[in-house]
Amino acid sequence: MAERRHRGPWSASETEVLARTLLRAPSVHNIQPWLLEFEHDRLLLGERRDLPLPEHDPLGRDRLMSCGAALANLELAIRVLGYEARTVTFPDPERPELVATVEPGERSLPSAEDLHRYAAIERRRSYRKRFSGRPVSPARIGDLTATAAAAGVQARPIRDELELTRVADLLEFAAEAFQHDHGYQRELALWTVHDEMSLRHGAGIAATALPPGSLPWAGLVRARTALPDREVLKRRLADETLLVFLTLDDTRHDHLKAGHALQGTWLDAVDGGLVGSILTQPLHLPEVRSALCEDLELAGFPQALMRFGYPSGAVPASPRRAVDEVLGRGF
CATH class of the missing domain: 3.40.109.10 (NADH Oxidase)
Incomplete structure (x- = not known):
């Protein structure tokens, strides 16, 4: 016993x-x-x-x-x-x-x-940089989707050229909206930590983790984030492994379950030598979230996009x- x-x-x-x-x-x-x-x-x-x-x-x-x-x-x-x-x-x-x-x-x-x-x-x-360019194998992608499925969440790869085009359009639309949203930019600035060297404990996003950057690597769009044209963004997305995490409903139970699955999948990815970052910002625009469902014919509610790849360098905690x-x- x-x-x-x-x-x-x-x-x-x-x-x-x-x-x-x-x-x-x-x-x-x-x-x-x-x-x-x-x-x-x-x-x-x-x-x-x-x-x-x-x-x-x-x-x-x-x-x-x-x-x-x-x-x-x-x-x-x-x-x-x-x-x-x-x-x-x-x-x-x-x-x-x-x-x-x-x-x-x-x-x-x-x-x-x-x-x-x-x-x-x-x-x-959270790896908000360009990946190394080394492709992630289909078998490895299958392992990640299986990890999410075991937690009751679908992690659906986005690989088709037409789907990547639509995602690029939606990311660009959302980025422009948030870039010109002064309330959003004030809130993001409030939660950005600038005096990192003297901060032993705390909360917020380190300023060095949010370089001016460019889509899709920047993750969170700031006023200075570079917005490439659609074709450039589509090529960048095609070079990455992009998963959309879906739940059957959109309740608090589903949101908790999605976070649980995201973390389990992320840890499995890290264990296999991958790095990643989560994109939820675009999904907070209702028109973007609904268009993603329609354009990709998603069988569920998208809770997060996650990009995976092999690192091109280290990032601090x-x-x-x-x-x-x-x-x-x-x-």
């Missing part, structure tokens, strides 16, 4: 592992919108609704996907610590900010896949909040 964990608090070292693994999850604008509470050995993951992004994320979709990525990391940490992870999402309708509870189950050795994904957490970065900022504050 498998050994069950005794009821009681996590040790100080286990708590440190859980908290630091949680903090390394990706999040929209790197706002890290989560809190972690402990009830004996049960973990409560909360969504920080006091960190709104009304210009970028008016419906909170990206914030909840960020919590889904954090949940994936938290479950992974529990398994690496030697326990099954038993998760219930949105357990209390009276507390919508409580997105999940996770309890340690039976003693269980972590799988090789878990260990590989866990090791990839520290190496994962983003700043992170201190552990005590996410523990024990109540929600």
Whole structure:
């Protein structure tokens, strides 16, 4: 019979592992919108609704996907610590900010896949640069789509020339809209960290991670982002591996699930030597999101675009909040 964990608090070292693994999850604008509470050995993951992004994320979709990525990391940490992870999402309708509870189950050795994904957490970065040009094999793309499918989300490759043309058109349209949206640009500037060398802990996007750049590498469009013409952008997209992540519905459950799948897929990609970055900005324009569904005949709701490739150089890690900022504050 498998050994069950005794009821009681996590040790100080286990708590440190859980908290630091949680903090390394990706999040929209790197706002890290989560809190972690402990009830004996049960973990409560909360969504920080006091960190709104009304210009970028008016419906909170990206914030909840960020919590889904954090949940994936938290479950992974529990398994690496030697326990099954038993998760219930949105357990209390009276507390919508409580997105999940996770309890340690039976003693269980972590799988090789878990260990590989866990090791990839520290190496994962948002790679907002041009890739090396080395193609990603169809087999590797198939592995990534299978990882997403195992999490209940479809990751659909965009490779057809006509589809790439339509995506290029939509990215260009969205970029021009956001570039001239002064409210959006003010919000992005507010969450951009300029004094990186003196910042040991914190939130926000490092200024060096948002060079003036060009599409599609820039990710987040700023006032100075270069916008290539459609043919150039289409060629650039064709040189990358582009996946659109789809859910069957568009509820909070789906947004959480999408973030969970994105993180699992990203960690598998990093473990295989790939790098990537997520594009959600264009999908916050309703006309772009609906056109993407229609033009690509998508069988679901697009939650994110993700670009993968092999690195052409290293990128630094983003700043992170201190552990005590996410523990024990109540929600």
